[in-house]
Amino acid sequence: MKRIGILALLHESNTFLDEPTTSDHFRSNLLTEGAGVLEAFRGTQHEVGGFLNVIDGTPDFEAVGIFAARAMPFGTITEACWAELTERLIHRLQQELPLDGLLVAPHGATVACGAADADGDWLQQVRQITGRGMPIVGTLDLHANVSQQMVKNCNALFGYRTNPHLDQFARGQDAARCLLNSIRTGLMPEMELVQLPLCVNIERQATEEPHGRKLWDEADRLQSRPGVISVSCLYGFPYSDVEEMGASVIAVADGNRETARQAAAEMATFWWARRAEFDGQMISVEEGIRRALTIRGASPDRPVGLLEMGDNVGGGSPGDGTWIAHGWKALGCGPCLTVLADPDLVKLAEKTGIGGVFTAEAGGKVDPERHGPSYPDTWTVERITDGHFSESEARHGGYSVFFQGRTAVLRGVTGLTVIATTLRMAPLSLQQVLSQEVDPQSFAAVILKGVHAPVAAYAPVCSQLIRINTRGATTADLHSLHFQHRRQALHPFENNDGWIP
Numbered sequence: 001m002k003r004i005g006i007l008a009l010l011h012e013s014n015t016f017l018d019e020p021t022t023s024d025h026f027r028s029n030l031l032t033e034g035a036g037v038l039e040a041f042r043g044t045q046h047e048v049g050g051f052l053n054v055i056d057g058t059p060d061f062e063a064v065g066i067f068a069a070r071a072m073p074f075g076t077i078t079e080a081c082w083a084e085l086t087e088r089l090i091h092r093l094q095q096e097l098p099l100d101g102l103l104v105a106p107h108g109a110t111v112a113c114g115a116a117d118a119d120g121d122w123l124q125q126v127r128q129i130t131g132r133g134m135p136i137v138g139t140l141d142l143h144a145n146v147s148q149q150m151v152k153n154c155n156a157l158f159g160y161r162t163n164p165h166l167d168q169f170a171r172g173q174d175a176a177r178c179l180l181n182s183i184r185t186g187l188m189p190e191m192e193l194v195q196l197p198l199c200v201n202i203e204r205q206a207t208e209e210p211h212g213r214k215l216w217d218e219a220d221r222l223q224s225r226p227g228v229i230s231v232s233c234l235y236g237f238p239y240s241d242v243e244e245m246g247a248s249v250i251a252v253a254d255g256n257r258e259t260a261r262q263a264a265a266e267m268a269t270f271w272w273a274r275r276a277e278f279d280g281q282m283i284s285v286e287e288g289i290r291r292a293l294t295i296r297g298a299s300p301d302r303p304v305g306l307l308e309m310g311d312n313v314g315g316g317s318p319g320d321g322t323w324i325a326h327g328w329k330a331l332g333c334g335p336c337l338t339v340l341a342d343p344d345l346v347k348l349a350e351k352t353g354i355g356g357v358f359t360a361e362a363g364g365k366v367d368p369e370r371h372g373p374s375y376p377d378t379w380t381v382e383r384i385t386d387g388h389f390s391e392s393e394a395r396h397g398g399y400s401v402f403f404q405g406r407t408a409v410l411r412g413v414t415g416l417t418v419i420a421t422t423l424r425m426a427p428l429s430l431q432q433v434l435s436q437e438v439d440p441q442s443f444a445a446v447i448l449k450g451v452h453a454p455v456a457a458y459a460p461v462c463s464q465l466i467r468i469n470t471r472g473a474t475t476a477d478l479h480s481l482h483f484q485h486r487r488q489a490l491h492p493f494e495n496n497d498g499w500i501p
Contacts, residue, residue: 014316037065046398050172082112108144109237120149159232201280310472322372334444349408377412
């Protein structure tokens with residue numbers, strides 16, 4: 001049997017947050033080795049689920065779980081945590097040798113203290129153990145800030161092609177098929193990276209909107225050429241202040257470096273010519289709510305989704321922002337629903353008990369200056385749960401099992417209903433609301449702590465989704481962020497019109 005090792009280390013690091021990511025963040029989400037890796041991902045919509053789907057269905061190949069770690073997006077990973085993760089990963093890899101190949105799942109926007117290019121760091125450590133002769137093939141998140149070090153230490157990398165990320169399973173299958181073919185034939189794929197001097201605003205990173213669709217249609221055209229295996233457009237993660245931050249293109253070819261180089265250069269040229277289409281379009285809280293009221297008037301049977309970009313949990317924000325909640329109270333009409341990460345509020349609800357009433361401030365506790373002041377109200381406790389729920393459909397992130405800690409449903413006299421959670425949880429699944437026996441369609445508006453991740457889950461129940469720019473750790477106003485390490489002459493911050501790949 002050919003033995004294929006499986007490695008996954010996934011974190012999206014927001015360097016503009018003061019609080020760091022620690023080992024506890026990984027332990028509360030996913031931190032496992034050996035058979036636990038296979039148990040965690042087999043049958044899921046994640047890219048590692050795609051790896052396993054192909055290996056399990058191919059005679060003479062077996063998957064060998066090595067190491068998997070994942071944490072919700074948050075601040076820079078501490079030096080101690082990074083040392084623990086990489087030491088465990090390398091130790092386990094050495095124990096499982098010999099292997100015939102490796103399938104790897106780095107995120108691509110991981111930052112650690114002492115390792116700004118954290119994904120390149122752990123991939124390099126892996127390559128030092130395996131040597132150049134072992135094929136290593138992997139996947140990258142669409143938001144990867146791709147470095148030369150990541151590419152140097154892998155034979156092929158396949159980026160997600162959708163945002164919301166609904167194709168992770170398929171990209172995992174692509175990577176696995178590529179690796180298995182390389183092992184069978186002895187022919188290593190060739191890969192080319194082009195880093196564009198372009199920062200794509202988070203507001204413009206939807207792949208199915210017209211500007212995104214043009215980009216991926218061109219990628220499909222180039223990918224259909226003989227010898228081209230894959231063309232990936234990586235949008236980058238603008239909240240990681242590192243040198244690699246920004247957009248990039250990766251082309252993978254079947255054993256011909258020039259084929260990969262030509263496809264990558266053409267894709268980058270096409271994208272660069274349309275760079276202005278990826279500049280953010282800002283809508284204020286007031287304007288967004290007024291638009292929502294107009295939409296609501298024309299479609300009164302369905303809520304309007306208000307995407308709070310400055311408090312995007314999937315980008316690392318605290319998830320207790322209140323700017324839109326306060327705006328809706330001042331300008332809106334009808335009941336409104338939001339999810340807030342507020343463990344203190346959950347404790348008060350538990351102390352009060354179901355059916356009880358208490359007065360307290362919701363949200364606005366982590367950083368009220370950036371994310372909005374607390375929202376005072378008198379609350380009726382409608383429900384308390386353990387915070388576990390599951391999702392059977394393909395959703396952003398590839399999650400199927402969720403845990404947001406003890407959770408309380410609180411209805412305020414001002415018309416705001418809060419689902420208060422103990423742990424931060426991005427709005428990736430409609431089950432986050434339905435599992436609490438809350439019907440989103442009974443509200444005029446639903447505030448969603450994300451930009452693109454909630455779309456797949458909430459578009460079916462909302463009449464429209466409006467992206468609203470607010471202050472916060474994930475604000476779409478990139479000019480308000482104080483970068484210290486990014487490349488210079490990066491559009492839209494500086495003019496670099498003469499660039500060619």
